[in-house]
Amino acid sequence: MGWKRKTHHGGSCHQQQSCPSHGNELSAIDEEVSHLTRLKSEPCERTRASLHAGKKRHISTFKLLSGRESNCLGIGRFSSADCSYALRKHLPVKGPWCVDDMDSEAYISQFSADGSLLIG
């Protein structure tokens, strides 16, 4: 039986906030990132207005599909944000979980089509 190798998984790096202006900058960036994330993953205002969805009311995928087929969304198709929103229910939320635990490091790769190269 060989030696079982212990691996360091690293720890969090705690960094002190140096000054108030630094905090304000972070706050502004956070707000913009948050805004952009919402823009990319929630239906736009035109979609909401056309489906008579209020500010915070969620829209079911069924309603999105019904709006799309009726040309209610304005541009006639799902935008990328609409797609993200429609899929929110279908993304995995439980996990990740362990698939395999080995005593040695594992490499994932495959051979090229003609078998002459191992591509990492």
Add this chain to the structure above:
Amino acid sequence: MSVWNYVVTAHKPTSVTHSCVGNFTGPNQLNLIVAKCTRIEIHLLTPQGLQPMIDVPIYGRIATLELFRPHNETQDFLFIATERYKFCVLQWDGEKSELLTRAMGDVSDRIGRPTDNGQIGIIDPDCRLIGLHLYDGLFKVIPFDNKGQLKEAFNIRLEELQVLDIKFLYGCVKPTIVVLYQDNKDARHVKTYEVALKDKDFVEGPWSQNNLDNGAGLLIPVPAPLGGVIIIGEETIVYCNANSTFRAIPIKQSIIRAYGRVDPDGSRYLLGDNAGILHLLVLTHERERVTGLKIEYLGETSIASSISYLDNGVVYVGSRFGDSQLVKLNLQADPNGSYVEVLERYVNLGPIVDFCVVDLDRQGQGQVVTCSGAFKDGSLRVVRNGIGINEQASVELQGIKGLWSLKSSFNDPYDMYLVVSFISETRFLAMNMEDELEETEIEGFDAQTQTLFCQNAINDLLIQVTANSVRLVSCTSRELVDQWNAPEGFSVNVASANASQVLLATGGGHLVYLEIKDSKLVEVKHIQLEHEISCVDLNPIGENPQYSSLAAVGMWTDISVRILSLPDLELIRKENLGGEIVPRSVLLCTLEGVSYLLCALGDGHLFSFLLNASTGELTDRKKVSLGTQPISLRTFSSKGTTHVFASSDRPTVIYSSNKKLLYSNVNLKEVNHMCPFNTAAIPDSLAIAKEGELSIGTIDDIQKLHIRTIPLNEQARRICHQEQSRTLAFCSFKHNQTSIEESETHFVRLLDHQTFEFLSIYQLDQYEHGCSIISCSFSDDNNVYYCVGTAYVLPEENEPSKGRILVFAVEDGRLQLIVEKETKGAVYSLNAFNGKLLAAINQKIQLYKWMLREDGSHELQSECGHHGHILALYTQTRGDFIVVGDLMKSISLLVYKHEESAIEELARDYNANWMSAVEMLDDEIYIGAENNYNIFTVRKNSDAATDEERGRLEVVGEYHLGEFVNRLRHGSLVMRLPDSEMGQIPTVIFGTINGVIGIIASLPHEQYVFLEKLQSTLVKFIKGVGNLSHEQWRSFHNDKKTSEARNFLDGDLIESFLDLSRNKMEEVAKGMGVPVEELSKRVEELTRLH
């Protein structure tokens, strides 16, 4: 094999996305320009109304349409931007009456997130620059130079991430925009920016306004000297300007997205909301200062997507959800309190949410019945190819050899007599005082022989031509006035006459020309031609409607058609027709002011020539096939316009549209003879002789596709035809709007399939939506049922978790609920499958069998299923195979294994296509339409060597349709003729949200290769409007990739070959190495697919 497909439009897009008004075609001409997604129409406003001038396709989906006038120009230019970031500037060439491309370009960027709220394209009122908002956070500027030419574009970073609208302000020293935006806390504000052209940046603008109506979504800039901007919210309308003027007015909650300015000074605006209500917004002002806002109700229109004020209270209302309208704003309200009078309706089939194909006559030709429109403007539309005859009366008569109508006097506006010719006699029918046809006599006519020709003539005379004589009969006394007798041994074979002339052909090639002078028949000229004469005509086409200076003669033996001058019968032109088939009918006619010679052969082919009425010159020879039997040609009038009826085994109406000859089949099987029979009782009617029957009827409007509208005032979502019960059933819903909340009521409705009379209704539960409907029967049960799939759409659920399958029988014209089965999700699709019912329920495919219970009733029992989809939205079946269109996982192929009672996946397409429709073209090729307006085909690889390859559906065709397809169904709009090659080509019909009905035809490979070469040749000869590229337009394009179109042909481009001038046609044919007539014939045959 259906790998090679031909995509063609049968019905153009009719959903209006943009419209604008200006002086585009001339400084003093007012034009309405309408964009319908991929087409633009230019109309001219005249005292008679809107006159269409041009209708052209654009190689792109139009995102922006703006008219503008650079400095020192007398006419407006047109700016068009497409959704794929191409733009062009068009101007009108008055001399050639065509569009010129003044500028074009590409404004796409490699970085940036495409905006979801809709692209914005605006032009500075002083024409200093064009502004485009295409990507979040970026504002693109295309500056103009002093001469109105476009300079290099640049981007300015825009701090506002969520832009709702941008407009240029009027009267600003520097170009100034106003931006309506939403911040990260969902509050809405407006801010102004000046565009500093030299610095290529924004400068803070003169004013801003924070915390507007939370539903604010539209800006309306107000012209100087008032200036400022109007902000349209859901509950408030606000006016503000640089002078800190702020005026607000509350409105009833509504979503206003369309407006039109009424006055050049900007004091009045028309506003259209999502309920189709039209309001007038007035800016009250004193000496260039706005003092208040006032809003007045005007009436109801279609739900407006664009409003264009034309002139004198006439407004164009363009709609995406219903018919577009031309309305008049009256000064006085009608009894309903409306000031709106509808002057004209322009059909809009969009959005086509679903359709079914109904083959009532079992001839292979389907009527398409669509669920069209949305909200209150929902309707069913019945779309049929070809011209219908509405039969009013008929009588059994065998052996009819000819038909003519006669008036009781020359100047009488209506016909009175119908002359029916048989092989050895002639009979006369007349309209009596009770407007009924009864048999009568015309004493001066020879009733004991076959009539060859009949005609009203000048001096109140009637002409009858028989084999032995030409008789002149008085209209008043009906007695013989004069007679010409054929010489012994030279009987008359064919004849033609008009009001004052008679042309006879006897055996031996003799032509005899008579004229009516002083109520006498005078033989003017007699010649002998070298061959027998097969047909003659001398219908006047010049300025004198009673006298022709030309005659047309068709010949045996040398198979020619000749133009002779009158009165001296001199040969002007001889046209060899080629081949061995004798011409059997010639016709001189004028359609839409253009003169033609039409010549029909004994095998059903028709030649057409342009005819110079002064010189007799023949040009622009074309040949089409109208059938397989001899054709008889006759002119008739419908609604004041002259058309030609071709009687044969495939009766056809030949008509002119935009000075081009078009052919539309008549929905009758075989017509031997026909004549117009315009009576006071039935104006513009026709008399038609079929085998064994004479009938009188009126004719539909002359156009290719006929559309009948059944208004619903609610939205139909799914429709199905059941032949056995002669009914149609559809799912629909009515939108109920109260001031507090929105709700919908959903129904299943039953209609008679011919009269479209409402027969029965079934109301679904609260929150229950109809999602699918089919007609099906089950194993061991002879009944036919409607099966309806539903979903309970509860407000708080992400996805419906409950639905029902309802099984109805039609009994005594009523829907009877037989069985209901609860499901654990929305029943998005239903199919009849192996005597069972296949349902797509959320992420699962479920198979139900129809089980007989002990008490004699039936129930649906689950047999097996398959899961692994995101949402299984669309299913089609063929034998044991099931094709599933998924919300985002493209197409998968399942198979049902009978022995194991199991459904397994065989293969899938691993692309992430967001599907909108699927169909199986054949056993191995499946077609899908997806979210980015593309269509593609995949192939099952049953013969592949490895499991992995067999498990993958190979993509074999890709094409950018430019339209969002909601439904694909097998079927045909035209009669499938078993003796025709084109009749063997399988076709699929598709319907889109812009109202397009299109055909996808699977071609043999050899034909595909030929047409592909034609398409690439045509691309060189036909430039797209604005010099936009056809190849780029048709490239398959989604968020992840763009690739060249393959294995699909653009039928619209190919069939535009027939619109080319003869010279250009010959150039294209030369490039193809094919004779132009052969090429025309092959393309003409394709037009008969739709």
